[in-house]
C-alpha cells in the first residue's frame with residue numbers, strides 16, 4: 001500500500017483546530033494529554049511467543065488456553081523476547097509496564113522446578129525492566145506442566161498436586177515482591193488457574209472449598225503493598241473446561257472481598273453480552289483495586305487482539321469517568337500467532353490508549369449534569385455528536401509528542417524489523 005506520512009506541521013495544525021473544537025465543550029486538551037501520559041498499560045510477555053515460555057524442560061501443553069496460527073519469527077528465548085518488546089515499545093506512546101509469567105524464568109542450564117523458583121531466576125528480566133524504565137507485573141504459571149495434566153491445580157483432589165502449586169504460587173509472590181522492590185513500583189501478581197471439567201460435574205462444591213483452602217495457604221504471608229499486590233482471575237470456561245470452572249466470577253469476587261486481594265477482570269472471561277466495564281463501579285464499591293486483562297472475546301475464544309471498539313471504549317470510559325486510574329491496573333491479555341506478534345502488541349496497546357484518550361476527551365461533568373437534570377435527550381444527542389469530533393488529530397499529536405510513529409507509519413517499522421530481525425529466526 002502506498003502511504004505518504006504527513007509533515008509534523010500538518011499534524012500540529014490539525015491539533016490546534018481540534019483543541020479549539022474540544023475547548024468549545026469545556027475540554028482542556030493539553031491537560032488531557034498530560035493525564036493520559038500518566039496511565040501505564042501492562043504489556044503481557046506471552047503475546048511474543050504464543051504463551052510458550054522458555055523453561056529448560058519440555059513443558060506439557062494445555063491449560064485451556066491456546067494460541068493459534070504459525071506466523072514466522074516468534075521469540076525463541078528471553079533475549080529475543082526482550083528485543084521484540086523493545087521494538088513494540090518504540091511504537092507505543094507513553095510509559096508502560098511489563099507483565100511476565102513464571103515460565104519465562106531464566107535458569108541457564110539448570111532445571112529448576114516451578115515450586116523452587118527464586119527472584120534470582122528473574123534477575124535479568126528485572127535489570128532489563130529497570131534499564132527500560134518499566135514497572136513489572138507477574139503471574140504464577142499453573143498450566144502447561146505435567147503437574148497440571150489432570151486439568152486441576154490448586155483445587156485438585158490430590159494433595160501432592162495442590163501442594164506443588166501452592167508452593168509455586170508462594171514462590172511467585174516472593175518473586176513479584178522482589179520485582180516491586182527493585183523497580184520501586186508495586187508488582188501485581190495475578191493467580192489464574194485452569195481448573196475445571198469438560199463435562200457436567202456432580203460435585204461443584206468440593207473443588208471450590210479446596211481452592212479456597214489453597215488460596216488461603218498461598219496468601220497466608222502478608223507482603224508489603226508498597227512492593228506487591230495480589231490478584232485473582234476468574235473465568236467462565238476454557239478449552240476442556242466447558243462445563244465447569246472452579247474459579248468462577250462469583251467465587252473470586254467473594255474471595256477478593258473477604259481477603260482484600262485485587263480482583264482481575266478479563267474481558268474475554270464472561271458471557272458474550274456481559275461487559276466487564278459495567279462491573280467496575282460495582283466491584284470497586286467493595287474491593288480497593290482491580291486488575292484488568294483487556295482482551296477481546298470472539299465466540300469461544302477469549303484472547304483476540306484488542307480493537308478500538310465499543311467494548312474497549314466502555315472499559316476506558318468507566319475508568320476515566322470515575323477517576324479510577326489509580327485503583328485499576330490495566331493489563332493486556334491476548335495472543336495471536338497468525339499475525340506479526342509485534343504488530344499484535346502494538347495494535348492492541350495503541351488501541352487501549354486510544355480508548356483512554358477518547359474517554360478523557362469527553363465533557364463528563366457536563367454530561368453528568370444533563371443526566372441529573374433528566375435531560376436524556378441532550379445526553380443521547382451529545383454522546384452521539386462527540387463521536388465525530390476530531391479525536392484523530394489529538395491522538396496524532398500525542399504520538400508526535402511522545403516521539404512514536406504517527407498513524408500507520410509504525411507498520412513499516414514492524415515490516416522492516418521483520419525483514420531484518422525476525423526473518424533470521426527461520
Ligand code: RNT
Pocket residue numbers: 046051065101139192233235238266293302333
Ligand atoms: C487464561 C487467563 C490468563 C492467561 C495468562 C497467560 O484464560 O486469561 O490470564 O491468559 O495468564
Ligand code: ZN
Pocket residue numbers: 192233266293333
Ligand atoms: Zn486473562
